[in-house]
Amino acid sequence: MTPAAPLTASTAWQAPSRFALLLLALAAVLAFYPLYGEALFPGQHDYFLQKLTAIMILAMLAMSLDLLVGIGGMVSLGHAAFFGLGGYALALFGPEYEAANLWTTLPMTLGAVGLAALVIGALSIRTGGIYFIMITLAFGQMFYYVFNDADFAGGSDGTYIYVRPAVEVFGLKLVDLGDAVTFFYVVFAAMMGTYVFLRVLLASPFGKVLRGIGINPQRVRGVGYNPDAYKLVAFVIGAMLAGLAGYLSAAQFGFVNPSMMSWHHSGTVLVMVILGGLGTLHGAILGAFALEILHAVIEARTEHWLLVLGGLIIVMVLTLPKGIAGLLERLTSPRANRARTGHEDRGES
Amino acid sequence: MKTVAKADIRRMQHASKATPPAAEPVMRVEGLTKSFGGLTAVARVDLIVNAGEAHAVIGPNGAGKSTLVNLLTGHLKPSAGRILFGGRDIAGLPAHKVARLGIGRSYQKTNVFAPLTVWENVWLTGQTALPHAMRFLRPAHTHKAVRERVEEALELVGLTDRAHTPAAAMSHGEQRQLELAMVLATKPRFLALDEPMAGMGPEESEKVVDLLLELRKTYPVLLVEHDMDAVFSIAHTLTVMVNGRVLESGPVEQVRESKAVQDAYLGDGDEDY
Numbered sequence: 208m209t210p211a212a213p214l215t216a217s218t219a220w221q222a223p224s225r226f227a228l229l230l231l232a233l234a235a236v237l238a239f240y241p242l243y244g245e246a247l248f249p250g251q252h253d254y255f256l257q258k259l260t261a262i263m264i265l266a267m268l269a270m271s272l273d274l275l276v277g278i279g280g281m282v283s284l285g286h287a288a289f290f291g292l293g294g295y296a297l298a299l300f301g302p303e304y305e306a307a308n309l310w311t312t313l314p315m316t317l318g319a320v321g322l323a324a325l326v327i328g329a330l331s332i333r334t335g336g337i338y339f340i341m342i343t344l345a346f347g348q349m350f351y352y353v354f355n356d357a358d359f360a361g362g363s364d365g366t367y368i369y370v371r372p373a374v375e376v377f378g379l380k381l382v383d384l385g386d387a388v389t390f391f392y393v394v395f396a397a398m399m400g401t402y403v404f405l406r407v408l409l410a411s412p413f414g415k416v417l418r419g420i421g422i423n424p425q426r427v428r429g430v431g432y433n434p435d436a437y438k439l440v441a442f443v444i445g446a447m448l449a450g451l452a453g454y455l456s457a458a459q460f461g462f463v464n465p466s467m468m469s470w471h472h473s474g475t476v477l478v479m480v481i482l483g484g485l486g487t488l489h490g491a492i493l494g495a496f497a498l499e500i501l502h503a504v505i506e507a508r509t510e511h512w513l514l515v516l517g518g519l520i521i522v523m524v525l526t527l528p529k530g531i532a533g534l535l536e537r538l539t540s541p542r543a544n545r546a547r548t549g550h551e552d553r554g555e556s
Numbered sequence: 557m558k559t560v561a562k563a564d565i566r567r568m569q570h571a572s573k574a575t576p577p578a579a580e581p582v583m584r585v586e587g588l589t590k591s592f593g594g595l596t597a598v599a600r601v602d603l604i605v606n607a608g609e610a611h612a613v614i615g616p617n618g619a620g621k622s623t624l625v626n627l628l629t630g631h632l633k634p635s636a637g638r639i640l641f642g643g644r645d646i647a648g649l650p651a652h653k654v655a656r657l658g659i660g661r662s663y664q665k666t667n668v669f670a671p672l673t674v675w676e677n678v679w680l681t682g683q684t685a686l687p688h689a690m691r692f693l694r695p696a697h698t699h700k701a702v703r704e705r706v707e708e709a710l711e712l713v714g715l716t717d718r719a720h721t722p723a724a725a726m727s728h729g730e731q732r733q734l735e736l737a738m739v740l741a742t743k744p745r746f747l748a749l750d751e752p753m754a755g756m757g758p759e760e761s762e763k764v765v766d767l768l769l770e771l772r773k774t775y776p777v778l779l780v781e782h783d784m785d786a787v788f789s790i791a792h793t794l795t796v797m798v799n800g801r802v803l804e805s806g807p808v809e810q811v812r813e814s815k816a817v818q819d820a821y822l823g824d825g826d827e828d829y
Contacts (some may be wrong), residue, residue: 412689412696419680422669429631429663430681430742431655432689440690 223235225539230489235264238395243389250482253387262499263398264337264456269491270401271448276477277486278409279441280421282340284328284473285347289446291468292320292332293453295354298366298463299413306373309384312455315370320450321443323350328442332435335424345472365464370457384458391553394455398492400449405488408444422488482523493531557573580643580823581606582709582746582776583628583730588637590623597623600637603778605746605793610772612779612791612808620800621780622664625750628778629661630654641746656684660744664751664780666731670724674715674734677723682706684739709741729760736767747777753786765789788812796820 223231224517236360240259244252268290275281291425292448296316301307331342371384384390408414418436419427424434457463466472475498506512585603589596598620605611613621626632628639630651639647646654655661657675669677682705683689683696697703710716715732718726723734736752752768753761761783765783771777781787787794788808795805798815811817 281617407695408692410695410697411693412683412686412691412702413700414688415676415680415683415696417671419669422671423667425631425651426667426669427680428650428652429655429667430738431652431684433650433652437689444671470787 225541228538229535229539236398241391252361256387256391258499258503260387260394260459261456262496263394264452264453264459265476265479265499266492266495267398267401267452267455268449269476269483269495270398270405271445271452272476273480273483273486273488273491274405274408274417274441274445274448276416276480277488277490277542278421279417279438280424280440281332282336282477283343283442284470284477285343285345285350285447286341286449286476287470287472287523288347288350288468289320289324290453290472290476291354291463292323292350293317293450294457294467295360295366295453296320297372297454297457298368299360299426301368301372303368306370307368309372310487313451314456317447317450320323321447321455324446325444328439328446332438332442342396342468344473347468347473349466351465353471354468361464363465365462366396368461368463369456369460380537389460397451397455397512401451402488402492405448409488413440420487435481482527482530483522484527484532487530487532490530490532493535497531582609582642583778584638585628585642586638586640588624588627588639589635590620590627590632591635597800598627598634599809601797601802603795603802603805604757605778607776608773609792610768610777610779610790611793611795612781612787613797614781614784614793615797615803616788617714618799619797620662621797623752623797623800624797625661625664625748625778625780626653629659633670655742656743658743659748660739660742660746662739662750662752666728666735668723668731668734668738668810671722672803673720674710674726674737675719677734678706678709678737678741681738682709684742705741705743709737712770713737713742714763729756732756732760732764736764744775747771747775749777750780751782752779753781753783761786780812 237259241256244255248255260363268286272283272286275283275286291459293316296319297307297312300312300315300319327343327346331339331346333343352429354360360366371390374384382389382393385391409418416427416432420432420434420437424438427434427437453467457469476495479494479498480491481494482498483492502512502516505515505519509515523531529536581604582602583605585601587602588598588603590598601620601624603611603624617622620723623632627634627647630646630649630653634647637647638645641654641657641659644657646657646659650656669680672680679696679702682702683699685701685705686699689709707716707772710719713736715730715733715737718730723731726734732752734752736749749768752762756764765786768777768779768786772790772792777790779787779791781790791808793806794808794811794820796811796814798801798820803820804811804814
């Protein structure tokens with residue numbers, strides 16, 4: 208919700224808010240983890256490194272869903288299908304026992320996911336509200352069962368990717384994705400890149416219209432924009448980002464299976480977005496980290512972790528209407544009485 | 557009186573046909589009809605709005621005034637009839653295309669983007685300065701043409717110093733003003749205003765009346781309004797609708813004097829509020 212640049216006539220540089228500084232600090236804590244992780248968590252460092260990488264991938268997926276749900280007002284329960292499709296695309300487009308070439312497989316993956324999203328979007332965008340939820344759920348499950356029953360993709364067992372994709376220029380290995388720390392940084396860069404890309408998108412004329420559609424599509428139509436066209440483009444962009452996350456996830460674990468696509472997964476990511484704070488993008492990242500870390504911590508302590516986690520989520524959603532992002536923004540807000548309006552009053556200061 | 561008024565319209569129509577195309581009315585509605593199942597909300601309505609003219613549509617609740625506006629702006633699809641705007645039949649075009657042709661509308665029920673600031677609200681409509689918004693990378697605020705429209709529209713309605721207030725935090729009257737700024741920022745060629753003064757206090761209404769008196773110099777206006785004082789001070793011509801039909805139409809003074817209108821509407825009109 209925090210516009211990167213104020214829309215006022217003044218283009219003067221504004222000091223970043225305390226909230227923005229906090230987010231930067233959190234990003235730094237994450238970015239330097241490979242340097243201090245060993246000292247802080249001896250013995251568990253490798254596992255944590257892998258876990259954090261996986262969470263960052265989920266954060267990318269959550270941001271891509273936030274574009275649809277939080278900005279465009281399209282509540283999709285089939286978003287994980289594009290994540291899974293991205294993973295399967297890497298498995299199927301790449302050679303079986305050699306490293307896939309990133310320069311060819313990644314564009315092919317994004318193209319395939321984009322095409323699928325274009326078809327699914329064109330068929331579902333016209334519906335709204337509960338019908339959109341149902342139709343995306345149905346498409347998601349359709350993909351799930353197609354890959355669940357497909358022999359070429361290993362059926363319900365899924366399929367392996369034995370070697371991580373190679374990033375080469377003229378046969379020269381640029382980065383070694385096989386190295387866990389390198390892969391961590393590649394995913395970190397992808398996550399930050401996704402965030403910046405979406406921020407830029409939201410500040411563009413397209414982003415303004417999409418946010419308007421999320422609030423009141425009929426009003427936007429009355430002004431002269433066809434909401435369906437803008438929603439479809441957003442749907443395809445969101446799906447392609449989800450596909451990118453799926454590609455990275457498949458590369459990380461060297462394994463894809465249909466559960467990547469299941470509606471449980473779509474639902475979990477939706478919880479991350481809502482928990483973090485809808486429509487803020489950084490909320491999606493915070494939500495992904497919060498949910499996954501809570502999950503890991505509670506699971507390690509009790510076998511009834513689902514019950515405890517579920518209860519916690521309910522309490523958080525009920526007490527934090529603007530999610531974790533809203534809470535942090537309020538806590539870092541200079542004056543208590545500013546808490547209510549939060550970001551809105553920034554333009555005046 | 558009724559026949560006189562009809563003859564008058566006929567004379568106007570003939571006059572416009574006889575003169576060169578420049579005198580063609582900005583909007584000409586012919587036989588416009590809208591049925592919802594068995595209910596005919598708008599029945600064979602004829603209407604003319606000429607350049608430089610403010611045309612008011614009045615009538616009791618349920619007369620079909622809002623339905624008429626919705627038909628003219630593409631929010632509803634007519635069952636029959638033609639809507640000639642600038643000589644082109646726009647009946648049945650979707651709302652976003654009608655808006656792009658230059659028909660700007662305001663809504664009876666305040667219809668602003670509540671979570672957004674005043675500036676953001678007007679920006680969204682002013683952005684129609686660009687032929688489309690499929691522009692993804694360049695920041696919106698660097699589009700100078702849009703900025704100028706937004707500043708101008710806010711200036712016109714007097715909301716410039718409220719630019720960074722969230723719409724939700726404004727009074728009802730201010731939201732109505734914002735609504736008007738949003739229409740003006742689209743640089744329309746025609747204004748269709750659905751009760752712009754609905755729910756306003758007397759002072760706020762007065763401000764809007766002044767604004768409309770100013771606007772009618774630039775824009776042809778179709779005004780649906782309950783406030784009779786406002787209608788009589790703003791409108792040049794007047795259409796009275798009852799039960800989806802046109803009861804009377806013509807210059808304000810003429811319609812005002814009409815026996816049929818006085819019997820059916822103006823005379824005991826107070827009961828309708």
